[in-house]
Amino acid sequence: MAFIVDTAQYLPVNEISNDELTQFPPKYRQLIEEKAGIKKRRHVTDECTSDIGAMAVKQLLEKTGVNPLEIDVLICATSSPDRIQPATATRIQDICGLKGAYAFDLNSVCSGGIYGLKIASSLIKDGAKNVIVVASEVYSKLLNPKDIATFPYFGDGAAAVLLSDHGIYELNDILLFSDGSGCDVIQVPAGGSMLPASAVKKERDYYFSMEGQRVYHFACEKGSELIELLAKRNEVVTDRIITHQANLNIIKEIGRRTCIPEERFFINVEKYANTAGASVLIALNEYLESEEAKNEDHVFLVAFGGGLSWGGCYLKKNI
Numbered sequence: 001m002a003f004i005v006d007t008a009q010y011l012p013v014n015e016i017s018n019d020e021l022t023q024f025p026p027k028y029r030q031l032i033e034e035k036a037g038i039k040k041r042r043h044v045t046d047e048c049t050s051d052i053g054a055m056a057v058k059q060l061l062e063k064t065g066v067n068p069l070e071i072d073v074l075i076c077a078t079s080s081p082d083r084i085q086p087a088t089a090t091r092i093q094d095i096c097g098l099k100g101a102y103a104f105d106l107n108s109v110c111s112g113g114i115y116g117l118k119i120a121s122s123l124i125k126d127g128a129k130n131v132i133v134v135a136s137e138v139y140s141k142l143l144n145p146k147d148i149a150t151f152p153y154f155g156d157g158a159a160a161v162l163l164s165d166h167g168i169y170e171l172n173d174i175l176l177f178s179d180g181s182g183c184d185v186i187q188v189p190a191g192g193s194m195l196p197a198s199a200v201k202k203e204r205d206y207y208f209s210m211e212g213q214r215v216y217h218f219a220c221e222k223g224s225e226l227i228e229l230l231a232k233r234n235e236v237v238t239d240r241i242i243t244h245q246a247n248l249n250i251i252k253e254i255g256r257r258t259c260i261p262e263e264r265f266f267i268n269v270e271k272y273a274n275t276a277g278a279s280v281l282i283a284l285n286e287y288l289e290s291e292e293a294k295n296e297d298h299v300f301l302v303a304f305g306g307g308l309s310w311g312g313c314y315l316k317k318n319i
Contacts (some may be wrong), residue, residue: 002121003167003318006064007285009159010055011272012042024148032152033270037248041155041273043140048082049158050091053136056158057096060132064162068096072128074103075119077112077135077277079306080142081105084191092134101132109186110244110305111176112277113159114313117301118174120163134160135278142188144207153247154208155273159281166318168288169299173234173314175226178307182218186210186306210306219250219304224257226302226312234314238264239296242287244303245269245279254302276305 017040018032032038044052053076061068074096076089089103108115116133123131136158143151163171189195190205200206223243231238241264243251248269255262266287275282280303287293297317304310 001165002124002163002171003165004169004171004315005162005164005167006060007159007161007281007288008056008060008063009157009282009285010052010059011157012044012047012052014043014045015040016043018152021152023146024152028148035249036153037270038153038273039270042157044138044156047138049078049080049136049138050082050088050095052138052156052158053078053088053134054092054095056136056160057092057132057134060160060162061096066130066162068098069100071098071101071130071132073120073123073131074098074101075116075131075133076103076105077108077116077133078105078137079107079109079112079276080138088136108277108305108307108309110246110274110276110279111303111307111309111311113279113281114174114301114303114311115176115309117161117163117171117313118176118311121171121174124163124165129164131163132160133163134158135281137276137278139208139276142208144204147207149212150208150210153274155275157272157275157278157282159278159285161281168318169315170318171313172316173230174311175229176311177222178309180307182214182308185214185218185308216247216250218308219246220253220257222304222310223250223254223302226310227254227258227260227300230300230312230314236298236314238298238300240264240266240287240292240299242266242280242283242299242301244305245272245283246274279303
């Protein structure tokens with residue numbers, strides 16, 4: 001079996017409140033917290049995705065005391081990579097001195113953290129001793145600063161998880177899903193082979209975009225279904241639910257649909273906004289460092305994002 005040994009996170013020091021988004025009129029700034037429950041977010045200054053990912057991995061290694069040379073695999077979940085190639089994971093590997101590991105990226109947008117746990121779990125079962133999943137996102141460099149529909153709702157951050165064949169939480173059940181018919185709902189149109197730089201005619205094609213209403217309905221539907229499916233498959237009533245921190249109203253609607261009280265959901269979206277693939281792992285780290293985690297044995301992780309993709313995981317405390 002695969003287990004979570006420990007977690008860590010890194011958030012850029014540059015904190016931006018809603019009031020500091022002066023490119024938008026005051027009446028729109030007031031709506032950000034009302035619409036999404038977001039009060040502030042973190043943005044990098046001159047850092048890139050691998051920089052903050054490496055900080056999270058370094059903190060994880062320091063926290064666990066594991067020798068960097070004992071890491072077998074490094075998986076980087078990101079939808080805001082340093083470059084189209086090579087893999088962002090390789091630069092993190094170099095910065096952190098993981099000389100005995102092989103490193104690669106995966107991109108499942110906001111579901112990336114869960115997808116990474118699934119792959120890591122499989123590798124542990126296949127004989128790997130120590131696997132790190134780092135989810136790192138720098139969306140501030142993908143967003144149009146003048147776009148009120150996207151810019152205020154995303155932040156930058158990274159989180160790392162060490163998995164092994166022993167640890168504090170057993171990865172008991174991990175479910176992954178995707179629906180490619182929604183591949184255009186959340187996207188950065190330009191920069192790849194479909195719309196290369198030489199063919200771009202509109203600057204906005206370089207920026208992140210999404211169809212807000214479709215994303216909201218998709219997240220509420222799939223988030224609710226995942227929680228109910230995990231509960232049924234594992235025959236447990238979870239102590240805590242950690243969802244992708246996209247929007248407080250999505251979390252509340254998922255709670256309404258599943259008849260689960262809001263206090264059973266871990267929420268930190270007000271501090272960091274939507275950190276995409278890093279979101280659920282940042283929330284997991286903060287939950288594990290909280291007092292509540294000491295008395296709770298069953299945790300569901302649930303994420304949903306571009307692709308369209310979604311996934312869930314049941315963590316059972318190893319008592």
